[in-house]
Amino acid sequence: MVVRQIRTIGDPVLKSKCQPVQEIDESLERLIDNMAETMYDAPGVGLAAPQIGVNKQVIVYDVGEGLQVILNPEIINRGPEEESAEGCLSVPGHERIVKRAGWIRVRGLDRRGEKIEKEFTGFPARVLQHEIDHLQGRLIVDRGRPVPQKEMEN
Ligand code: NI
Numbered sequence: 001m002v003v004r005q006i007r008t009i010g011d012p013v014l015k016s017k018c019q020p021v022q023e024i025d026e027s028l029e030r031l032i033d034n035m036a037e038t039m040y041d042a043p044g045v046g047l048a049a050p051q052i053g054v055n056k057q058v059i060v061y062d063v064g065e066g067l068q069v070i071l072n073p074e075i076i077n078r079g080p081e082e083e084s085a086e087g088c089l090s091v092p093g094h095e096r097i098v099k100r101a102g103w104i105r106v107r108g109l110d111r112r113g114e115k116i117e118k119e120f121t122g123f124p125a126r127v128l129q130h131e132i133d134h135l136q137g138r139l140i141v142d143r144g145r146p147v148p149q150k151e152m153e154n
Contacts, residue, residue, distance in 0.1 A: 001037050002033070002034045002037055002038075003034075003037055003038050003041045004034050004035075004038045004052040004053070005052070005053075006038065006042065006047075006051050006052065006089050006090060007050065007051055007052065007053055007090055008090050008091070008092060009090055009091050009139060009141065011053075011090075013050050013053050013054075013055060014050055014051070014090055014134070014137065014139060015137045016050060016055050016137050017135075017136055017137050018048075018049060018050055018055050018056050018057045018058075018134075018135040018136075018137075019055055019056055019057065020056075020057050020071075020072045021056055021057055021058060021071040021072055021109070024111070024112065024113040028056075028058070028071075028111075029111075031049065031054055031056070031058060032058065032060065032069055032111055034052060035047050035049060035052060035058065035060045036060050036067050036069075038051075038052055039060055039061075039062070040062070042089050044089045045061060045062060045063055045127050046059065046060065046061035046062075046063075046127045046128075046130060046131045047059070047060050047061070047089065047131070048131045048132075048134030048135055049135075050134055050135070050137075051089060051090050051134060057071060057072045057073065057135050058070075058071055059073060059128075059131040059132065059134070059135065061124075061127050061128065061131060063123060063124040063127055069110060069111040070106065070108040070109070070110070070116070070118075070128075071108055071109040071110070071111070071113070072108050072109055073106050073107070073108040073128070073131075073132050073135070074106065074107050074108060075101075075104050075105070075106055075128075075129070075132060076105050076106070076107050076117075077104065077105040078101035078103070078104045078105070079101050079102045079103040079104070080101065080102055081099040081100060081101055081102065082099070082100060082101075082102045083097050083098070083099050084097065084098065084100070084126060085097055085098075085147050086098045086100075086126065086130060086140055086144065087140075088130070088139060088140050090134075090139065091139055091140055091141060094140070094141070095147045096140040096141065096143070096144025096145060096146060096147065097144050097145050097146070097147055098126075098130075098140055098143050098144035099143070099144075100125065100126045100129045100130075101125060101129065102121065102122065102125065103119065103120065103121040103122075103125050104119070104120050104125045104128060104129060105117065105118070105119050105120075106118050106119075106120065106128055106132075
């Protein structure tokens with residue numbers, strides 16, 4: 001088991017735009033395994049490659065259906081936005097209210113390099129948008145607003 005250190009806000013890798021995956025090879029397999037193990041160890045529901053210092057378009061997530069992987073994810077359709085509180089393993093101890101589309105359609109590749117297209121609604125849609133933001137160098141602090149004290153007490 002390889003748990004990698006999660007990069008936190010201030011690390012320049014979190015600000016970089018990630019490169020698309022070109023080749024499915026052993027080093028990619030290893031990256032995916034390391035990301036999954038790091039995510040489950042945290043624990044978190046999603047992780048993007050830059051969070052362990054790798055500038056590649058790879059995300060892993062688990063919203064209750066086991067480990068999922070998307071390479072080179074792209075949002076091709078989206079529904080109206082909803083606001084909700086969100087945290088990030090790279091911004092420890094902070095929550096922000098972030099507007100996200102209530103549903104999205106995502107295109108990308110699975111870990112074998114096969115084309116996939118999936119629709120996500122509600123919480124899973126939020127997780128995917130959050131992780132895809134990471135691949136573009138965007139953190140919740142770039143998008144959200146602070147959680148008002150009153151809402152935090154609820
Ligand atoms: Ni995050």
